[in-house]
Amino acid sequence: MIHVEGLSKTFADGFPALRDVNLTIRRGEIFALLGPNGAGKTTLISVICGLVNASRGRVRVDGHDNVRNYRAARQLIGLVPQELTNEAFTTVWDTVSFSRGLFGKPKDPAHIEKVLRSLTLWEKRDNRLLELSGGMKRRVLIAKALAHEPQVLFLDEPTAGVDVELRREMWDVVRGLRDQGVTIILTTHYIEEAEEMADRIGVIRAGEIVLVEGKHALMRQLGSKELTLHLHEPLAGIPAALSGHALELTEEGHALVYTYDAASQEDGSSISGLLADLEAVGLRVKDLHTRQSSLEDIFVSLVRERR
């Protein structure tokens, strides 16, 4: 749906915000662009949406070049910016209708009503924006972006500063849009958000795309698991017979932590081997639990690797 080829952006002060970015967004997916502050997430979105001029490279939206054929490209895109940028004195209905008209679409009260209802804004349609809470204002921005029936929706930090309950409601809204066939690209630094919603994840750091991968594949490939074994009797050190396993002694000798990856999890031999060796040296296990590394762990390790 979106093809970004060799995109670079260097601002007038010489700051290179994007460096040779290549990225393909598939139709109908939720793509999460993860990155620390200042990594280039917003700049990338801004170039695609036509808010920032690229220094090099090109962007195609459903085959339309976003510079040479900007009308067709932009018609397909809806953008929800990071900042709450509303004209305070207009009503919800007027501002959403304005957005539709601005994109060249004729009036369609039925569609505006549908959008407002889907975002639980219908009851607030006659309220002026200054009367709304922060969460409601963010919904209005989403409604404005959806007013012209875009096929691609960019959400720049959609839940920044939003409370947990509203964040979950937003996620439901976004999933609902995906179900309607809208391609969604969201930037976030909430790993939980990407983990919860994304089909694929791209990691951007210092203007470069570090990695693009399906969420599950990413967790499978890079995610490690930890098996913690709580022992009946504390150990002074790891017995020599267990030295072949990647073990760490913690909790003052009361627990052994075994770290393994997805590959060894699949064949299972390493865990059964460890348990057999534990039995052989006479160690009795009181309790055990496992923990899978989260996307956050993966993200942190990826960013560290590149430093």
Place this chain on the structure above:
Amino acid sequence: MNLQSVKTLYLAEMARSLRTVLQSIVSPVISTSLYFVVFGAAIGTRISEVDGVSYGAFIVPGLIMLMLLTQSVSNASFGIFFPRFSGSIYEILSAPMSYFEIVLGYVGAAATKSLILGAIVLVTARLFVPYSIEHPIMMVLFLVLTAVTFSLLGFIIGIWADGFEKLQLVPLLVITPLTFLGGTFYSIDMLPPFWQAVTLANPVVYLVSGFRWSFYGISDVSPLVSLVMILAFLGVALALVAWIFRTGYRLKP
């Protein structure tokens, strides 16, 4: 041409004026009426005729021009500055609109508002002083060209300004003094020769003079020169706007 987008932007800008009707319409009409009361009806009766026109009638074109210039600049500058200030400009820039269409929406609305105000002031003036219009078509042409040109200037100021102070700076320090010294209240024949020559460097002189000619057939400079000068200002303003959009100055990094 994306007419639907232009119409939407134009109507939204017009609606903004209606929301602030006191500031947008009533206030300039009242202040201009006060000029008519003070300089036309009160003081004007004690001033002799200028080129065969009573002083009260003489200042009508100048006062309309004064209001037209200040309102065109202020409407257009605020129109584009406010979305830049609030951040909502992202919506305009990401819409499938050409730069020409964006300018048409903003400047068209600002010029329309000024013209409506001009018409209201023209009618209001009739309550205070009698006047005639010798060349109505030329009057409308001068009015429209001036409103469009100064709305373009306001648009440029609204993009250049990076704060409210700068937004007020040009209208207060440049437009208003030039208008007051541009023959609104006097004919430049009344000035000593040296100041007459200096005044000719003031572009507003040509606007007021040409506009006054359309009323009474009298002018400080030839109406043709006035027309050429207005067209020249329009050309300069259009070139500046084109440069802004080509370079993305203060709009698109």
